[in-house]
Amino acid sequence: MPIQEAEKSYQPQTIEEKIQNFWIENQIYNKTKLLREDQPTYSFLDGPPYCSGRIHLGTAWNKIIKDTHLRFKSMNGFNIRRQAGWDTHGLPIEHKVEGLLGLKSKKEIETKIGIENFINKCREFAIENKAMMTEQFQKIGIWMDWDDPYVTFDPKYMESCWWTLKQAHKKDLLVNDLRVITWCPRCETALALAEIDYENKDDPSIYVKFPLKNPEIAENGKEFVMIWTTTPWTLPANMAVCVHPEFDYAYVKIKDEVYVMAEALVDSLFGEEKYEILKIVKGSYLEGKEYLHPLNQEISKQKEFKHLILPGEHVTLTEGTGCVHTAPGHGPEDFEIGKEYGLPIFCPVDDAGLFKEEAGKYAGQFVKDADPFIIADLDVHGFLFKEGTINHRYGFCWRCKTPIIYLATQQWFLKITEIKDQMLSELDKVEWVPSWAGESRFRNWIENARDWTISRQRYWGIPIPIWSCDDCDEITVLGSVNELKEKANENNLQGDFIHRPHVDDITLPCACGGIMKRTPDVLDVWIDSGVAGWASLYYPQKKDLFEKWFPYDFITEGHDQTRGWFYSQLGTGVIALDKTPYQKVLMHGFTLDEDGRKMSKSLGNVVEPEEVIENYGADILRFYLLWANKPWEDLKFVWDELKNVSKMFNIWWNVYVFSTTYMALDNFNPLQCTPENIQLRDEDRWILSRINSVAQEVTEALNNLFFHKATRSLNHFILEDLSRWYVRLIRGRTWVEKDDPDKLGAYHTLYTVLEMLITMMAPIAPHISEEMYHNLIKEVNPQSKESVHMLDWNYSEELIDEKLESQMDVVRDIIEAGARGRDVARYKLRWPVSEIIVVSEDQNVLKAAKSLQKVIMEQANTKKVLTDQEFPELKINVLPNMKTLGPKLRQDVPRVAGELRKQDGKTIKQEMETHGILKIELEDKIIELNPEDVVYETELPEDVVSAEFDGGSVFINTQITPEILSESMSRELIRRIQDMRKDMDLDVESNIEVEVNCSTLLQDLVQPHHDFMAHEVRAQKITFGENKGEYTKEWKIEDENLSVSIKKA
RNA sequence: GGGCCCGUGGCUCAGGUGGUAGAGCGCACGGCUGAUAACCGUGAGGCCCUGGGUUCGAAUCCCAGCGGGCCCA
Structure with missing residues (x-):
């Protein structure tokens, strides 16, 4: 089929729907994959989006970057692995489901609907969202294995995760320990650092006096150590006060009391108040002094403990009093101190954040609610020195936004601190874009990493595969489903027995004769996605896929994943396989709103990809996101900027319409072009050089993941080179009839350029490229590939002519x-x-x-x-320089000026330049002028x-000769006739008859150009005289009135 | 308190191996008319965040601030 004239206007939505249907109906994705099956592999791992709702712009950007890069790689001859992934377990979904079911606590989950129903709801919820999000991704043209994704709740996937933990256990990196960890009292579970958000929050800020048991100075016995805290609720668990051994501490007297605190902070605390420093000592002097717990009347348990001042290197002088309240049950550093000095780890708070019986008076109260009561009690006893509020950064549970607390609990950990060095050396093997993402940012994060709390006291997750014996200390870590089946006491395991609650019922026999039961916890979801590298290949159950694809050539995610997926993969990779699972990482930015704020539901500034598609289409969205800025910087989404991209697409489409219009009209067949029947002009060679230069730039940019450079280069080419220049240059040639070699040269060039442009745009704007490809190439040449995405990336450096x-x-x-x-x-x-x-x-x-x-x-x-x-023809006038000549010549100046005016300026200038002196002969004398005595002025001829x-x-x-006037007039006439053709809505190729009624003067002027005019307006003949055509219009050219009438021939 | 990134016309962003500041949008003015729900030209508009330093020369390199963002404590 020959080239068809294209739709006059670009309608992205229609085209995209049509193309997406074409892809599905003809299985283009699979065919494209098969086409490259035997080529070198390029493996990519999709960071699994979390299935908790609709995708937002950032998710779209993420997938668009992936899709563009992979389409590009595919066209460059690689066999690509691009399995989609889904993150499905964990607290976020549990929260949503709790909300849907109206459940408020763990207790309600267990008693009201039961764990099994709850798990099933969570699974359903994930599956529904997965389907919805898949559809959304497909709408923006993302090509991935949507029919065969990896899903974290798939038992085959989960057992790879179990295997990973077994490896950790073998290396002795999996430990159970009592530690102080971050805890969400609402979710009643441990949280990893990656699950904490920091925001500003108001908290009490109180200074408390702890009475010293053996006062040194105060004769009345009123001698205290002064501490500062923003968490009064941790005071019931106070066990010690830390001071820095090297710092200076002052005994400060105010009224009749004496306070011990760091000297450097005295001023900031007391300010205007009158005080007296009685004595200054080193912190080490204070060590071992005993004080009384200020609330031991409320908390009788506290009377059992001895409270000492201890040395602490972690004490700073930036705020507080330099005497640090230490509660080993509620702070990681406090905990370390506690262990070092053998303090009891007193933690009178339960999982829900309620004080336990041991907390005496406060038992049953929620910790944060107890703050005012504790403060009041301190005040009653006279131990409260000062009370205020402070606004500071505080951690919140990333999903339910409850302020976190620190609790000492028994948890499972991965000992990251022991493999940190190995992680850092693996990090060095990874190529980062931009390089600082890995070399600085990620490195810094790993260097500061602590052991990873991986147990969660929740339901919807991968159960921790650790069974421990009731009777002895033996534990078993299971690494696969088969291992479970072999070892389990039950032998009729069916259905989804891997998830809770079924797995909880499975017991193993212990060598000691006892029964091993499973640790009831589930795993931190970051482990789920962390193991994706091999779990998605079902390793070690399957080996062949793993050998083919692992490790991955490329991954890309947002910068929030520094602490997330980049980290969890590297950690689990080193644990399980002693290596990094990825080799190249692009860290991309966040999408922000027009004001540069993060898009969030609470701010109501979220832009959905659908909204953009409805207005502009997926291709324009894709191009925009890749064009707006550098991929690793945050992207401000500005609606107005989409208009720019949209304009560019329209212009590209217009070039396409222009091309197809004339090519269709002339039945142009690109296959029949031969060096003999076409003729190329300089401008043809120029645009061919340009498109190949652009291809070179785009290739380099896409290889380096500089999407912004590729898109900018293409944008510039389409607007400046192709539309504004080349099309303008060849306009005249398209008007020639028949098989003129000059015209065919233009068509051939235009065709070649469009073909290359379409190919280059295919990874970025896959729909419009496919549409143009079908009409221009596939329909014309039955031998060509079924889809533009099957083409090979190709350009020719030989065609680049930099000089041209x-x-x-x-x-x-x-x-x-x-x-x-x-x-x-x-x-x-x-x-x-x-x-x-x-x-x-x-x-x-x-x-x-x-x-x-x-x-x-x-x-x-x-x-x-x-x-x-x-x-x-430039006339040069030579004028006297009055500044120098005035004083020198006086009254002779006018005569010299007159002489200079008479002579030829050019000759004078030349004379002056060659001899450096000019002689002027006046009637009575000769005057010599130096170069500085004259100034030159140029004058254009009329x-x-x-x-x-x-x-x-x-x-x-601009001199108007009779010939020029004649031609100008004929051009004026042509313009008016063309205008009338358009009024009549004639087709471009329609022929007309023209009659012109005008003065003989005008007729004589235009008559010589009759043939030229007739050709330009597609008229067989232009006659002069009476008008009787079907459409007549009055015109005025310069001062001549005339009327023109035309009719279709 | 620490780490990283960013700060260039009204807006969105290029430039960043040191050598007279760029684009698009917007604005003002003018032009074109068979790609035309377009297009083209011209113009105005910048102490390239601030202050030091290196240098013949700094938007660019170094140091110190200030402001914004992300991450952590």
């Missing part, structure tokens, strides 16, 4: 200068000029003007192009205008 490109740049400048000159002189471009003169001292400019003079002639509408180093450009000047002769 730079010459064309010069010529564009010249033509634009010419247009400017005409503009100033109010001389219409439609009217030809007899000559323009390009003047430059740069030989390259003159060469360019000469070699591309035909282009200049056409575009500047001139009969001749002359070049010179200076403008020959009818010449000039304009400057970068490399020189353009002079335009």
